[in-house]
Amino acid sequence: MDVPGHWTFLDPVAERLADFIQALPLGRARDVLHGVPLGHPLHPALVQTPIGCWLAAGLLDVTGGDDRAARRLTAAGLISLPPVLWSGWVDWSRLPPAQRRTGLVHAASAVTGALLHLCSLRARRHGHPLRGRMLGLSGTTVIGLTAALGGHLAFRQAAGAAHAEAEFRLAPPDWHPLGETDDFPADVPVRRRLGEVAVVVVHGSDDSWTVLADRCTHMAGSLAAGELIDGCVQCPVHRSRFRLSDGHPVQGPATAPQPRFDTRILGDHLEARPPLDP
């Protein structure tokens, strides 16, 4: 499973394709395809439909079930594909090179599986049920391998993981000093450490204080190197925006909230700690 991640010969085509997808004028639909309103990546949720349909069709085929039902399930899987593919491509375009290579092989495999199911549907419709079954089972096998590679991409290569999930657990549980209040100029993100955890401190011009995990939940970019825009901090790597008031993403590709620490001013010092009920 690790092998495609090393296929650097894929980089020129991957880069061009990623630039093309990023330049598409998708507007807010891009965030919907990432899953920002859901608070969860959309692609793994959508992919259940075609996989479920094609698995069910395969079960009917191997158990001598109704061929018409298998045909309908094959067609339903194909009809459900466009949002699955769009959400996958939009997520893929924001990945680092090794993950993009694996993602490209994952996509090629998915398209192959879908084409086999399309051929299966044609064969069934033209009165060749046996050929249709064989093509359908081949397609489902390829889709199974595609799903395994997708799992590798999401978990082993952490393309779908929230990269700041452990920060509350790793930070000291009690109040911890971050510096004198004068050390933090207004509206400038400043990087500090809360024990082992890097955090970004924002002292608002209205004298508000925000301490977020510095490591972006999307792909671990440093928010302290980002910009403040409309009450949010924007990651410099793929431009996810997190609301300062609660850490929630208002612009993808990140879908998970940025961990936000409690703050207090003690004398002339800023202190922070993980929330008691995160």
Ligand code: FES
């Ligand atoms: S690392 Fe991708 S948006 Fe922050």
